[in-house]
Amino acid sequence: MARQPMSRLPLDPENFIRKNTALETPAMVPEFKLWLATEYVPIWLATETWLEEQNVDPPYWAFCWPGGQAIARFLLDNPARVRGKAVIDFAAGSGVSSMAAARAGAASVIANDIDLLSLIAARLNAEANGLIVATSADDWLAGADAMPEADVVIAGDVCYEKEMSVRALAWLRGHANAGRLVLLGDPGRNYFSAQGLEELARYEIPTSLQLENRGMRETVVWRVLPLP
Numbered sequence: 429m430a431r432q433p434m435s436r437l438p439l440d441p442e443n444f445i446r447k448n449t450a451l452e453t454p455a456m457v458p459e460f461k462l463w464l465a466t467e468y469v470p471i472w473l474a475t476e477t478w479l480e481e482q483n484v485d486p487p488y489w490a491f492c493w494p495g496g497q498a499i500a501r502f503l504l505d506n507p508a509r510v511r512g513k514a515v516i517d518f519a520a521g522s523g524v525s526s527m528a529a530a531r532a533g534a535a536s537v538i539a540n541d542i543d544l545l546s547l548i549a550a551r552l553n554a555e556a557n558g559l560i561v562a563t564s565a566d567d568w569l570a571g572a573d574a575m576p577e578a579d580v581v582i583a584g585d586v587c588y589e590k591e592m593s594v595r596a597l598a599w600l601r602g603h604a605n606a607g608r609l610v611l612l613g614d615p616g617r618n619y620f621s622a623q624g625l626e627e628l629a630r631y632e633i634p635t636s637l638q639l640e641n642r643g644m645r646e647t648v649v650w651r652v653l654p655l656p
């Protein structure tokens with residue numbers, strides 16, 4: 429059995445999301461509006477103490493990270509990659525890549541994240557754009573029993589911590605070796621490795637200075653190749 433997440437939830441999750449974010453358009457994906465942090469609702473300035481009081485984990489879901497935006501842009505511009513296919517989005521955060529897969533005509537899309545609040549945000553975001561995205565809170569890196577069927581596996585911005593990156597890259601490689609199309613969006617994070625990857629697209633993505641320490645991040649959509 430895949431290990432269940434230990435994530436936290438505020439008392440009224442939907443209200444928490446709406447109160448602490450605003451419906452915004454990500455720079456690279458003007459087709460969509462999502463509940464995101466802005467300079468007027470700067471949830472990234474929240475202290476650990478405040479997040480703990482609200483019973484909330486660090487709100488990764490309140491941003492469209494460059495990796496996820498790059499995958500979303502790529503799928504919207506290349507819908508044939510997912511049209512009619514079963515797509516799973518590992519570490520979906522806001523769900524922006526899942527939404528693009530759904531808009532591009534995927535037969536089914538599952539947004540996965542171990543943060544339960546992220547899955548509620550992903551559902552609200554999909555609904556705000558008239559899209560349907562299923563969600564899964566299973567920790568897919570912890571065991572394969574509960575894995576849904578998939579033709580395409582997507583993952584945006586998952587190489588920011590050492591342990592997770594190593595496990596995620598190995599897990600993604602396993603899907604590529606099983607014959608699935610595996611797409612990884614990455615802006616050159618510390619623990620990313622291009623070994624056994626093929627570049628499919630490259631974008632300059634505007635980012636928040638507070639979050640990324642720079643106003644732009646070059647971000648690549650990679651195909652994870654099967655390796656013997």
Ligand SMILES: C[S@@+](CC[C@H](N)C(=O)[O-])C[C@H]1O[C@@H](n2cnc3c(N)ncnc32)[C@H](O)[C@@H]1O
Pocket residue numbers: 488489491492493494495496497518519520521522523524525540541542543546566567568569583584585586588592
């Ligand atoms: C930097 S965010 C990227 C979110 C989204 N893919 C994007 O690009 O906007 C990383 C996400 O990974 C999730 N995460 C961390 N470990 C995970 C795991 N083992 N399984 C699923 N999600 C995980 C976090 O909760 C967070 O939402």
